[in-house]
Amino acid sequence: MALNLPDYLSVVLGDMCVTMWAIIAALSMVVATTSSVSMTPLKDQLSTYTENVEEDLPFDNVLSIERVLDLLPTENSVTTESQLAALSGELVSSYSSNNMDDSENSLKSVDFNGSAKLRDEVARTDKQIADDLAVKLIDQSVWLIINATSDLEDYREEQTILNFTSPSSVGISEISSKRRKYHPGMVANKSFLIAYGSQTGQAESIANQIFDHCNAIGLSPRLHTLDQNEKEFHIENEPLVIIVISSTGDGDPPENAARFMRRICRKTLQSDFLAKTTFALLGLGDSNYSTFQGVPKKLEKQLVALGARSLVPRGEADDQVGLELAVEPWIDLLYQNLTNLFAMSSLSPEMSDLSLVTGSSDSVITVSSDNDVIGDGQPMLNVEHAVFPSEGPCLIRGSPELSNNSNLKVPANPAPFLDAVHVNEVSPDPLATPWQNGARFPGMEGELIPARVVGSQLLTDEDVKKPKYEITIDLDKNFTLDYLPGDAFYFVVPNPEPEVNYILNRLGLLHKADQSLNISLNPHTTKRAARIAAYLPTLTTLRYVFTNCLDIRRAPSRPLLRTLANNASDESEKRRLLELVSHQGIKEFTEFVSQASVSLCDVLLAFPSCRPTLNQLLELLPRLMPRPFSVASYNAKKLHRIRFVYSIKVFLAADGRQYERRGLATEWLTKRTIGDKIKVIYQTPTSFRLIDPPRDSLAVNFTDVNLIMIGPGTGVAPFMAFLERIKHQTNETENSLQDEKQKVTRMLFCGCRQVDRDGLYIDQLYDWRDLNLLSGLFVAQSEVDAQDNFKYVQDKLRSMGRSMYELLNSQKGYTQVFVCGDANGMAKGVWETFVDIVEKHGAFEDRNQAITYMSELKKAGRYREEAWS
Structure with missing residues (x-):
């Protein structure tokens, strides 16, 4: 009986040279075929192959290549199962003697795609072969296996790593061509690229976290935005690249990744x-957006299509449930795979910091109760001393499992x-500071565009x-912009003075708030590659920086909390x-x-002991x-x-x-008054x-x-601008609008709680409906129980499902869907509603076809979304 061993041998080889893995894969392929086929040419090819690649590999051979060649069958001999079993024993023994000096912790299992399958296959083979050591080495070996072959898709689908069927269809020369060639320079220099695409700063922050971590343990990463491709780097020449990217708007890439996405998706590549x-x-x-993970999925598909290989499965972080829940496990998995790649004992500077903490978070933490005041007697903050629950986990108290854990894995303190x-120089004029x-x-x-408030109601x-509320502004007439309905402007907004004062007072620096700071x-x-953030002036004041440059409202990051722990004098606070x-x-x-949102x-x-x-x-x-x-007029x-x-x-004083x-x-x-000067972008x-x-x-x-x-709620805003522009274009004449009634359909679905209390522009x-600018106006009221009322826009859309589908699918006109409003489930809910409508009223066999139909509409620009948190 021939024994097919590629999965097992890929496991037991672990960190042994990839040449050996390729040889054994070829050997198992030979054994799985009939003995009547001459193997002599294959043996010669294998000898040539090992001579060509051996010097390229950054690993030491632990078995003689000749020992393996001796087992290859010739025209008149067959390799037996017992011979292969003996060889596998040698591999295990050789690996054990060369690699088992490392800590047992380095062999901990990782939840890696494919690992469970490999374990199962090992367990089903001969008992002698299914050695306990092989099971321990599975996860440590997987990365090497992937890089020894180019059959990534087979691996990703949890199929056999190499699936050779006969020596006539796949020879050793093809193994050579398929083999993923290592880059000894990268391994020796420990260099690689980290690239990100970020719109709000979250992806950039995570990329920086990875960059700092890798620098701290002696690697040499480079950090760039993705749009620096073909300027600072060429991705096709990068042996390893770590990418962090988000989706923005209606499934669009971030601005600093848009050019990269266009270039990498060229059909000429x-x-x-x-x-x-x-x-x-x-x-x-x-996940509130129907385009959730749209850009990362598209990028991964394109990278693989161009021949790139995945080091770890793509991570999917969801801001709706908390990015950290997916980011941290993915980063841990990344570090473990980098450990294998760069042959380092550990890439984790995490430590147990509990030797510093003798108390536990079950101890009483006394929340600050003073309303601090500044010199003029005005309170810095109106603190309504929040009452935490008397039992159960909360901000200041952990769960019993966490509080009693004596071996917390805690990140190192940021360098x-x-x-x-402070310097003895004239303080910069805040109004003159860019x-x-x-x-x-x-x-x-x-x-930045200067503007003046001319209306507020x-x-x-x-x-x-x-x-x-509505606010109306006049842009400075020196700035001319041809904006369009659907566009938006950023408002430059400072931090509240009481909160700034409180933080500066906590630092003991309130008295120096307006002095020059260098x-x-x-x-x-x-810290390697340290730099001052571009948005921080080098000569400034504390008040300017904390008012205009730093986000003190965003929930503190884990690195910031780690630093606060280091600066807490109370042991219970430090522990928590x-x-x-x-x-x-x-x-x-x-x-x-x-x-x-603390x-x-x-x-x-x-x-309160944190300083x-x-x-x-x-x-x-x-x-x-x-x-x-969003612009609400035109x-x-x-x-x-x-x-x-x-x-x-x-946001109430709670949680x-x-x-x-x-x-x-x-x-x-809301505090702006007519005549106030502001800045917009x-x-x-x-x-x-x-x-x-x-x-x-x-x-036309x-x-x-x-x-x-x-557009439920304030989502109606851009549609006011849409309709004003259409009205202007039709010359505001009753006749032209009457004519439009015969040829075009415009329907607006908006929503509120009660139309007479919070309906907008009703x-x-x-x-406009009476003027035929709108052919249909439908107002949902979520807090009205009348029989003819519909609570949500989705309800009305479903009730008009057939007409919606006919409008989308009409061959007599061109229809676009625009969805705008609060991202809290609305955009995703409307998308699902349209999928339901298409599935029910279209000639589709199943829901997947309905989703495909809607996705094609979106791809063609006929379904647009704009949502905000």
């Missing part, structure tokens, strides 16, 4: 364009690298759950903070920090990003005058939040715009397009 490249890909997204000192040092950010189109009853690199830092940043505490960090002030109030340094906050607080709002004769709509969300507050931008906007246009349809469509221009507009919309 050959299928082996990335044959030299291995990649690891982490995708960020929000300091900045040196901020905003955030003139640093640009993804999505920023052009420069409440659009709803004041006591509704989320009051809606920020430079610490000449003694151990270490729990939150530990590997075991990811779920509690997600629940009580990131999803609870701010830096909340954490400092909850852990961070100025340098630490400058290093670890993220950039304060401006907030975008007047071709007065393009400088723009209207915006926003809603107020109140770890120590004081009540409103959204940062919306609270600031034009956002790079997305695909969510009212523009002329493709030339091959049945519509945007006024001929059938529109299905869905009277104007009904007027």
